[in-house]
Amino acid sequence: MNELGPAIKRLREWRGYPPKQLYDGVMSRTNYARFERGIIDTSSSHLIVFLRRLAPMLRNWRQLDAAMLPAGTAAPGAAVARLRRQQAGASQYRALAAVLAADYRHTRDPARQREQWLALAWAQRLNEPAAANPWRQRLLTDLFQQSRWFEADFQLADALFPLLDAPTTWRLAQRDLAARSDNSVAALSNIGAIPTGDLFVSWFDRAITERDWPVYQALLAAFNQQDFNEWVMLPRVMRHIYNAFAQAAAGDRQAVAALPTMMQAVAALGEPALSAPAEATIATLTAWLLPATNS
Structure with missing residues (x-):
């Protein structure tokens, strides 16, 4: 029926x-x-x-x-994601926000209002990167106030992470992980949530870009507690790299000595989507944590 x-x-x-x-x-x-x-x-x-x-x-x-909800309804953040892929300017985000605001007045669908705020947050980011961003804060408050996350909440968090600095990324990451603990891997996959391992890689990218060592350490402790059921190799390879550099930064520089051998094995797989980000991360971490080893 x-x-x-x-x-x-x-x-x-x-x-x-x-x-x-x-x-x-x-x-x-x-x-x-x-x-x-x-x-x-x-x-x-x-x-x-x-x-x-x-x-x-x-x-x-x-x-x-x-x-x-109708089948095929766009996920929260889908329209904003299209503008990001097009490298749109602030005016295009504001135009999208106006369309979403009109749609929200018609449907009263909270997903449209959330995406309107997301579009305005990106417009603010492009216009005044260093200024306070009230739209981003509204979205964060909305997510933290949800006692239990559902599909739209995971999708919104995925869309919001690129707007956050490293400390705020870690705060939202903790909430995201807590929400994931209430759902099975199969359930998360069914709603299209980004796999946990891939999320950790994106969170580490933020911490590494900003050279935020406390966030890096906090993420690594959480990452090491994850028991992945995901078949993809990138999170496993990256976790090995993150741990090796953490040990090296603590004084054990031999921890990174095995990385070239590992990367040879990775390169032999012939998958640039795996080897390229791993090689880039090693180079960035070397410049940050082991500058004396640079040639």
């Missing part, structure tokens, strides 16, 4: 709308009745129309069952 139809019916009846107010111009009365009884499914485009006809009156969109 399809549960979307009955869910739409409950919401329609709660609003006091007649069936025709939803199906008019979309589908036949007979098919709509079968849809509400759960006998047949409907397309995502039809479902979007139904939700838009209902949404303007909704006061508690966040409480809607996740099953009512």
Whole structure:
């Protein structure tokens, strides 16, 4: 039995709308009745129309069952991610924010409001990189106030990390890891969350770029506690590199002596997506933590 139809019916009846107010111009009365009884499914485009006809009156969109969201709904941050790939300017982010604000007024969908804030946070970052960023702070506050994270929260955190400095990255990373502990690896994969190992690599990139040793150490302690079920090799290779340089920075420079042999084995795999970031990280960590070894 399809549960979307009955869910739409409950919401329609709660609003006091007649069936025709939803199906008019979309589908036949007979098919709509079968849809509400759960006998047949409907397309995502039809479902979007139904939700838009209902949404303007909704006061508690966040409480809607996740099953009512149309298939293919863009993840929070998707539009901003497209602008980032295009290396857009601040004006383009502000234009996107205006579109999202109008959409939010129509749908009252919190995901649209969050992405509006994200677009404004990027516009602020591009215009005044060193200034306080109230939009970024709104998003952080929103995430920290959630007692339990769901799909949209993980997606928002993934989109927000590139805007954060190293100490704030570590703060949000701790919240992210705590939220992940409430979900299985399979559940996280099903909602499209970035794998934990890949996230650690991005978090380390921030700490290394800013040369923040306390954050580096905190991340390494947390990273070493992870028992990866992920088949990808990059997090495992990078964890070995991070530990080797931490030991070298503590005085055991022999810890990095085995890295060239490891990198030869990595290069033999013929996967630049694995070898290139590992080699770049070794070079950056050498310049930061072992400057005397530079040629």
